[in-house]
Amino acid sequence: MAELNLKRYTIAALMDNEAGVLSQIAHLFSRKGYNIETIAAGWTEDPQVTRLTIEIISDDARVKLLCNQLRKLVPIRSVKLLNDNAVRRELVLIKVKAENRDIRGEIIQIGNIFRASIIDITPETITLSLIGDETKTAAFEDLLKEFKIIELARTGIVAIERGTDTILN
């Protein structure tokens, strides 16, 4: 066996915005033996086209095979393995227990440091939203664990390359 050099890869794909396409793509990953770390999909500037961002942990050879498999799917219009300096972001919503003024103050302070926004506040809870890559969101989550996280939801990473590079070149 060749030595495996595992790292995180970001794959972006454009596909037809039609029923069943997402399951077709997710299915390809599972039947070829890849685990999806995050997956995010939404329509683009052209409403008939959906952009998909998938992150997986793999090695160079296997990720290349996967991209070739993806390109074969009929609803797929283009596939690109994004380079390492692509802008990668996800949105995380975190609801934290905050039952007194001190705790609320502390949570708000942490939120400010991370440039998170407070989107809901009640006498018992604060809900914050944060945008960032996984390092930033993980650090934020770690700090909030000190309080009680009641609920957490994340969108999965979306990514786009810097400069004039696009998925089509």
Next chain:
Amino acid sequence: MKLKGAYILLECLREQGVDTIFGYPGGAILNVYDALYDYKDKFTHILTAHEQGAAHAADGYARSTGKTGVCFATSGPGATNLTTGIATAYMDSSPVVFITCNVNGNLIGKDSFQEIDITGISLPITKCNYLVRDVNKLAGIIREGFAIARSGRPGPVLIDIQKDVTAAECDYEFLPLEKHFEQGRLTRLADHPSVKSTEPNINDIKILADMINEAKRPLLICGGGVVRAKASSEFRELAAKIDAPVAITVMGGGAFPGGNDLKTGMIGMHGSQASNMACDACDLLLVVGSRLSDRVALDPASFASQAKIAQIDIDAAEIDKNVKTSHYIIGDAKKILASLLNLVNKASHDDWKKYVFSFKTETEYDDAEGGALTPKQILSAVEKILPKDIIVSTDVGQHQMWAIQHLKFSYPGQLITSGGFGTMGFGLGAAIGAQVGNPDKKVLHVAGDGSFRMNCNELATEEFYKLPIITLIFNNSTLGMVRQWQNLIYNKHFSYTTLDRGPDFVKLAQAYGLNGYRAANISELESALKDALASNKGSVIDCIIDIDEMVRPMVSGGAHISDFLLA
């Protein structure tokens, strides 16, 4: 012109030049069959005994004619009965369009009678599939489905149509095939790899030519892609010009003539000594149209370990999938080989050939005791008595390996066998499809008793349509290939492989209205073959062979290619 969906479907088949359909009707597809009643003079519909038989027949038709096969089935069990046939076509890249109908749109998702999510089920075994919910999209989807099935790397496509769509009306206009990419859905796919093969890069071809010109010990592998690309004459010319031995995969059978002096025989698990030893010793291995599956590259790490490996494939996803290559070219094998031919030097590799052909290209079998039939004798009788251009379909197991090892196929499409999926019960349906598609040729169906028993219901189809197929059963009263493994690897624990049971295949054939013969020795076999041939009627010949006959040579799964378990 306003037409109902069912009629649009049939008109679209006419656009494709389809004249033959294999199928089985049912409730959900009734509107289509009702329309077919009006198209009796335009389509030949072959009604099989079971949907699986129809699927294999459409596949056999496609493989033997080079056209796209078409198969109809109804919803629910009709559709699920196709699945083994779809998977068989998928694994061997055979172009078949499967049309199923589903329940009405208002019943979808309600676990209605005979409802099944066949597009979900067939997702991993089709090149693509569709559920048609809107009659306005029907024609476009059918045109797209056919284009995808036959283009690029061919494969099966499934189109599931809601029953209400087959009854609904919309405007339809006949669109000639050559205009399909100019309007409608297909325009967006014009450059998609599912319909368009990559233009081969000329520099890559030059690099490959240099590799070939430098090689001292070249070996070619002829895979199923040579058949699908109709590239056998270019392949043959290349082999002759560079004077390289040629090993053949199961799927490559027929693409390189069995009688050619450069042929080393089959390669892999049951590959010849010459093929496997050559693979181990070559300095350049040029693989054309083969994915080098685990039955060929048994141990990918040590496969052709002294060689640079170069791969030609139409499918980019096959490159480096199983075996890492030094060089590859993506594109149509016919085009690539044609330009390669102009760039390679004429060579002769006498010492290398002397080495390779010092090993056997074909297994020698001893005669059985007491004059019983041996597999080799059966196949020699076939070559002696039956026409040289006979189409051969096989089931899966020992008989399949024996047939491919010993019969000398001379043209692509002559051998029809389930190589990738290994579908027992494939052969009879496939033979029916091949005979329907090639009425002027003889068709031989080679089977084992286990495989034959699986789908012998199709003898009814063979008889009804007066198809003069000859079925040759290698009857060893066991699942021979499994028994062989049990004999060699599983301590002779013959766990549920002995088939000591009926029916009497001779009487069975007669019950279906066909000729039935039993052959326990060579003279009985020869007279049965002559009689079957002369009668021009469907025939079953039950050949009795020893229960412990083995396929030789054999290399275990995962082992080094020249590490023969059986010589």
